[in-house]
Amino acid sequence: MQQSKLFYKANKNKSANAESVSHDLLVRAGYVDQLMAGVYSFLPLGFRVLKNIEQIIRKNMEEIGGQEILMPSLSPKENWVKTGRWDSVDVLFKLKGSGDKEYGLGLSHEEVVAPLAKKIVFSYRDLPFYVFQIQNKFRDELRAKSGILRTREFLMKDLYSFHANQGDLDKYYEICAKAYKNIFKETGIKVYRTLASGGSFSKYSDEFQMLTNAGEDLIYICKKCSIAINKEIKGENPTCPKCGNTEFDEKKSVEVGNIFKLGTKFSTPFDLKFTDRDGHDKPVLMGCYGIGLGRLMGAIVEASHDDRGIIWPKSVAPFKVHLIHLGGPKVKTSADKIYKTLHGEGVEVLWDDRENKTAGEKFAESDLLGIPLRLVVSEKTLEKNSVELKERSKDAVKLIKIKEILKHV
RNA sequence: CGGGGCGUUGUGUAACGGUAGCACGAACGCUUUGGGAGCGUUUAGUCUGGGUUCGAAUCCCAGCGCCCCGACCA
Numbered sequence: 307m308q309q310s311k312l313f314y315k316a317n318k319n320k321s322a323n324a325e326s327v328s329h330d331l332l333v334r335a336g337y338v339d340q341l342m343a344g345v346y347s348f349l350p351l352g353f354r355v356l357k358n359i360e361q362i363i364r365k366n367m368e369e370i371g372g373q374e375i376l377m378p379s380l381s382p383k384e385n386w387v388k389t390g391r392w393d394s395v396d397v398l399f400k401l402k403g404s405g406d407k408e409y410g411l412g413l414s415h416e417e418v419v420a421p422l423a424k425k426i427v428f429s430y431r432d433l434p435f436y437v438f439q440i441q442n443k444f445r446d447e448l449r450a451k452s453g454i455l456r457t458r459e460f461l462m463k464d465l466y467s468f469h470a471n472q473g474d475l476d477k478y479y480e481i482c483a484k485a486y487k488n489i490f491k492e493t494g495i496k497v498y499r500t501l502a503s504g505g506s507f508s509k510y511s512d513e514f515q516m517l518t519n520a521g522e523d524l525i526y527i528c529k530k531c532s533i534a535i536n537k538e539i540k541g542e543n544p545t546c547p548k549c550g551n552t553e554f555d556e557k558k559s560v561e562v563g564n565i566f567k568l569g570t571k572f573s574t575p576f577d578l579k580f581t582d583r584d585g586h587d588k589p590v591l592m593g594c595y596g597i598g599l600g601r602l603m604g605a606i607v608e609a610s611h612d613d614r615g616i617i618w619p620k621s622v623a624p625f626k627v628h629l630i631h632l633g634g635p636k637v638k639t640s641a642d643k644i645y646k647t648l649h650g651e652g653v654e655v656l657w658d659d660r661e662n663k664t665a666g667e668k669f670a671e672s673d674l675l676g677i678p679l680r681l682v683v684s685e686k687t688l689e690k691n692s693v694e695l696k697e698r699s700k701d702a703v704k705l706i707k708i709k710e711i712l713k714h715v
Numbered sequence: 716c717g718g719g720g721c722g723u724u725g726u727g728u729a730a731c732g733g734u735a736g737c738a739c740g741a742a743c744g745c746u747u748u749g750g751g752a753g754c755g756u757u758u759a760g761u762c763u764g765g766g767u768u769c770g771a772a773u774c775c776c777a778g779c780g781c782c783c784c785g786a787c788c789a
Contacts, residue, residue, distance in 0.1 A: 318739055318751065319727040323782050334726090343781065395789065414789050448716065448787055456788095507789065522788095566789085596789085632749055666750035673750090684749065694749095 307350075307625065308645075309658040314349050316671050326520040328607035329453025331616050335674045337624075344450025344458035346600070351675070354624035356461065359599050360440055362492045362621060363463045366485045370478075372438040372465050377418045379442060383408040385417040388575045394506065397445040411444040416572040416594065419466045424578045427590060430470050433580060434478065438465035440599070452520055454604040455560060461600055467593040470580065472569075475591045479567055482595050486514055486563050493602060494619030495609050497562060498534040500525050501547060507566045507594075514563035518608040521560030529553040562602050568592040616676030617699050625656040627715050628677035632665045632684040641683045644693065644708065653715050673698070679715055 314336030324330035332338045337352035348356055364374065383400075386392035392400075392410065399411035412418065419437065427433060443462045450458055465482070469475040483499065490497045497514040504511040513536060515525050527534045530551040545552050570589040573579065579587045603622075610617045620626065627648060631641035638659070645657040656677060658668050672680055682694040692705040695714055706714055 315725080315740080317726055322727065323721090325783065340781090391789080397788065416789085443789090445789075449783095449785095451783080505789065564789090594789085634748080664748060664750085664752055666748095666752075669750045671751080682749080686749075 307656050309656055310660045312350060312656070314351055316674060318670075324453060326452040326455065326604075326608070327611060328455065328520065328604040331607055331611060331674070331676075332453060332604070335616060335676070338454060340453075344447060344456065346454055346457060348600075351624045352603070355603055355618070355622050356599055358622040358624075359493060359602055360461075360463075363489055363597060363599070364440065366489045366492075367436075367438050367463065367465055370436070370481050370485045372436045374439065375437050376439050376441060377412070377415050377422070379412045379444065380409050381412055381418050383410060385421065385576075386410045389417055389572060390575075391417070397447055399444045399446050412441075413443055413445045414462075414594065414596065415439070415441075415464055415466070416568070416592070420572045420576040420578050420592070423466075423468055423590065424576055427468065427578065427580050430580055430582050433470040433590065434468055434474055436465060436467045436478070438463060438595075443598075451522070452604070454600040455520060455608075456522070457600060460598055463597045463599065465595040467595070469591040469593070470582065470588070472591060475567055475569075475593055479565060479593055482565055482593070483512060486565065486595070486597070489597065490514060490516075490562065490602075492621050493606060494621060495562070495602075495606055498525060498527065498559070500534040500536050500559075501539050502536040502564075503538040503542075504566055507568055507571065511564055511566045513561045515559035515561055516605050516609060517557050517559050518605065519558050520604075520608045521558045523559045523561055525557055525559045526554035527557060529555060560601065560605050560608070562605050563595075563597040565595045566593060568594055611676070614670070615674035618676045618678055620678045623654075623676070623678050625654045625677050627653055627655040627679045627681055628672050628675065629655055629657040629681045630668050630672060630683070631657075631659070632668070632682065637683055637685055637688065640688055644681070644683060644711065648711070648715065651712055653712075681711070681715075 316336050317334045321330045321333050324333055336349055339347045339349060341347060383392060391398065398413055401409050401411065403409060440461060440463045442459055444459050447456060447458050450456055467478050495516050497516050500513045500515045502511050502513045515523060524537050525534045526540050528546040528549065528551050531546060531549040533546055533548045569591055572592055573590045578590045580590055582588050606622060607616055610619060629641060629645055631637050645655060648655040676698055678698050680696045680698065687693050687705060690705060691708050693708060693711060694703050695706050696703040
């Protein structure tokens with residue numbers, strides 16, 4: 307991609323209305339644009355990051371048997387009434403269509419996936435199965451905050467599992483927890499699996515929390531065994547559920563994922579059952595497993611930046627290489643050649659081909675954008691048939707031969 | 716939803732009730748080219764509606780919007 311054609315505009319001034327680091331940097335570097343409180347557009351740079359995160363999640367969900375589907379955002383009021391969530395969930399967006407027909411905008415998809423499963427599941431032979439989607443969710447949060455960390459519309463991966471018995475659900479729940487750990491590791495952040503209350507869903511759930519001051523949650527990490535619990539759990543029982551210790555570190559954190567054992571909570575209202583080996587009908591047991599993609603993206607920035615800008619982990623970076631040329635037409639021609647070579651080899655490269663920008667501006671913006679590898683071409687480097695290579699996360703620069711660039715990127 | 720703060724050009728900000736200015740950006744020209752470079756020209760703004768006043772960005776009322784704290788959080 308040539309930067310002169312990229313749909314974005316970076317800004318030197320700090321955003322006035324952005325308290326959190328990720329909000330400020332993502333807006334300033336042109337990754338996202340705020341439309342209103344809690345609602346954002348993802349510009350090409352931001353969308354590329356989002357798609358990389360999406361791909362990591364997709365791969366891991368497919369590895370544990372997840373089959374990808376796409377469910378609608380609109381759903382009929384009746385289904386929400388059936389589960390009681392029309393009245394009990396105050397963040398549900400409700401809207402009215404023609405003929406005064408009422409709809410709910412999906413904030414999670416039990417009301418859609420359970421009736422769907424009912425059309426496919428009849429026998430124990432049809433179980434278990436796992437379906438997931440990556441789709442926009444709508445929640446009428448009382449207060450959106452911290453840029454893309456808490457929004458009213460956001461991309462979420464939600465997986466639903468269906469089981470014939472508790473043992474099977476328990477087993478899959480742990481498999482999914484492991485996949486989650488892997489996802490967060492791949493996206494470059496450290497998370498704590500945190501025992502939490504399940505809200506209206508189940509007695510207990512597990513949250514995946516990343517430590518950051520920009521977060522809105524508090525978690526308690528056992529000083530002895532490093533198990534983490536959230537506030538509600540500590541409120542109920544102030545001892546470590548694993549080792550009985552009572553000493554905890556209190557830390558601010560952001561929840562990037564959450565898993566629940568739903569049991570029969572949603573299968574019962576929709577009469578979702580199956581015929582077991584013994585010939586008797588039994589309710590299907592469900593689990594649900596969510597990750598907010600935009601929030602994860604924000605969390606990554608919170609975890610990985612410096613005072614000059616973002617430092618993307620390679621796995622999610624919008625481009626792998628930021629190519630910069632300094633100098634006149636001759637240098638630009640060489641840069642163009644390098645750009646085409648890299649591009650031709652499938653290396654994701656952003657080339658700052660702008661002619662009216664000074665070296666300082668290009669460097670400063672490169673640091674702000676946070677692409678992992680920077681290649682600089684100038685007359686100085688060309689004299690040695692080389693380019694300069696620098697990792698965004700490090701200070702060291704080194705010269706590498708142009709012929710050998712592909713070995714380094 | 717309670718409390719607080721704030722709405723001035725694309726962004727960041729200034730202006731006692733009296734000429735809406737500065738910086739960044741953007742555009743053009745010339746010069747420059749290894750850490751946000753220089754000169755010149757240009758561009759674009761007082762959230763909306765009322766009120767007070769000779770005169771309102773400024774004071775008052777209402778609305779809308781944004782941010783923060785809290786509450787809430789499938």
